[in-house]
Amino acid sequence: MVARVIGAATTEFVQAAKVQGDALGYDPHYVWVAHPMQDRTDAEIQALAEKHFDEIVAALISQ
Numbered sequence: 001m002v003a004r005v006i007g008a009a010t011t012e013f014v015q016a017a018k019v020q021g022d023a024l025g026y027d028p029h030y031v032w033v034a035h036p037m038q039d040r041t042d043a044e045i046q047a048l049a050e051k052h053f054d055e056i057v058a059a060l061i062s063q
Contacts, residue, residue, distance in 0.1 A: 006059045008052075010035035029059045 007028055009017065012035040021027055031052050037045070 002063075004060045004063045005029070006031055006056050008033065008056070010037055012036070029063065031056050031059065 005028075007017070007030040009030055009032065011032050014030075014032060017028070017030060033048050033052060040048075
């Protein structure tokens with residue numbers, strides 16, 4: 001069985017993820033959501049998850 005992983009992070013970390021991926025020779029799959037997250041309500045986070053659900057599933061299937 002192959003583990004399939006999709007990282008989810010805010011757009012604040014796009015550049016850092018690229019630098020780290022390049023340094024490690026790895027191109028991880030990410031779903032990027034609007035920054036910041038820490039002050040969002042549970043309902044707002046749930047809405048973001050629903051908004052990006054199809055993108056996450058598509059990324060998992062394509063691996």
